Amino acid sequence: MWLPFDPADIDGLPESLDYRFWDGEQDFPADPADCAFYVVPYMKSSEISVRPMAEMTSVRVVQTMSAGIDHVQPGLGLLPKGVQLCNARGVHDASTAELTLTLILSSLRGVPDFVRGQDREEWRSGFRPALADKSVLIVGYGSVGAAIEDRLAPFEVARVARVARSARETERGPVHPITALPELLPDADVVVLITPLTEQTKGLAGAGFLARMKDGALLVNVARGGVVDTKALLAELESGRIRAALDVTDPEPLPKGHPLWHAPGVLISPHVGGPTSAFLPRAKRLLVDQFHRFVNREPMRNVVLTTGA
Numbered sequence: 001m002w003l004p005f006d007p008a009d010i011d012g013l014p015e016s017l018d019y020r021f022w023d024g025e026q027d028f029p030a031d032p033a034d035c036a037f038y039v040v041p042y043m044k045s046s047e048i049s050v051r052p053m054a055e056m057t058s059v060r061v062v063q064t065m066s067a068g069i070d071h072v073q074p075g076l077g078l079l080p081k082g083v084q085l086c087n088a089r090g091v092h093d094a095s096t097a098e099l100t101l102t103l104i105l106s107s108l109r110g111v112p113d114f115v116r117g118q119d120r121e122e123w124r125s126g127f128r129p130a131l132a133d134k135s136v137l138i139v140g141y142g143s144v145g146a147a148i149e150d151r152l153a154p155f156e157v158a159r160v161a162r163v164a165r166s167a168r169e170t171e172r173g174p175v176h177p178i179t180a181l182p183e184l185l186p187d188a189d190v191v192v193l194i195t196p197l198t199e200q201t202k203g204l205a206g207a208g209f210l211a212r213m214k215d216g217a218l219l220v221n222v223a224r225g226g227v228v229d230t231k232a233l234l235a236e237l238e239s240g241r242i243r244a245a246l247d248v249t250d251p252e253p254l255p256k257g258h259p260l261w262h263a264p265g266v267l268i269s270p271h272v273g274g275p276t277s278a279f280l281p282r283a284k285r286l287l288v289d290q291f292h293r294f295v296n297r298e299p300m301r302n303v304v305l306t307t308g309a
Contacts, residue, residue: 001037002020002037002038002039003039004022006021010287011288013287023041034058035059039063040065042066057080059080059083062079066092076307083307086300089143089301090302093143097144099272099273100148101151104190134158136159136160136191137184137185137187138192139194140201142164149172161187161188163177185213187214193220195224205228205232206228206229207235210242220246221245230249238263243265243266244263246268247268
């Protein structure tokens with residue numbers, strides 16, 4: 001069992017399994033061919049994550065520590081048939097939802113401008129928009145999307161609209177299919193992107209999507225940079241028609257000199273939605289549960305796909 005955390009630091013792991021610590025170092029901790037359960041290193045590049053996969057001829061489960069799986073997709077074709085790929089659904093809900101609210105409130109209330117003013121010893125008072133009475137559209141209503149709505153509830157928003165790949169009902173109300181976006185976008189003051197990056201969502205927030213957003217609306221991307229067409233977003237930001245708060249960008253990391261750094265009305269955080277103090281306890285609980293399921297031949301949680309199926 002390959003783990004990106006020291007097994008001695010995880011209480012409750014099944015004692016019958018043989019654990020090896022590997023967090024992306026050049027040398028493998030053992031022969032990859034003997035690995036049955038591969039927990040992918042967290043916050044490492046796709047190149048590092050995929051590197052041992054071609055040699056993992058005995059692997060049965062690949063577990064990511066993120067909700068997204070795009071960083072391991074290049075290696076899926078290298079795996080034997082029947083390998084289950086599991087994501088970390090639920091692990092990042094609290095952290096990502098917290099950051100989403102932070103980005104929304106900071107952007108609306110002008111916190112970046114206050115910080116710049118403090119650096120220059122300038123008192124920049126003035127009238128700012130509130131989150132209260134705003135209409136919020138959550139695009140990608142999974143567990144993180146639901147956690148974001150949980151945290152929106154105390155802020156007296158006017159309404160929350162929810163969009164996912166297909167329609168369904170929840171306790172809070174309907175989830176609209178992604179095909180309903182054209183009619184929902186013009187009503188939203190805040191649009192939150194929290195979709196996985198797939199062939200269907202790549203460039204989802206392109207010129208047409210952005211043009212349908214109302215004047216003065218705020219786009220918040222806590223999904224993946226590739227969900228947004230950067231060129232189209234820059235055109236809208238430079239016109240001053242909409243604003244954006246981005247935890248992810250395309251390209252990423254955003255290189256020095258890129259025009260997005262200094263585009264008007266944009267707030268950028270360096271992909272920090274997941275890595276907080278809330279991550280490790282939740283990650284450990286997930287892994288303990290998954291390894292016990294593996295030992296007891298019980299169904300894995302969060303199975304995204306099975307290779308060869």
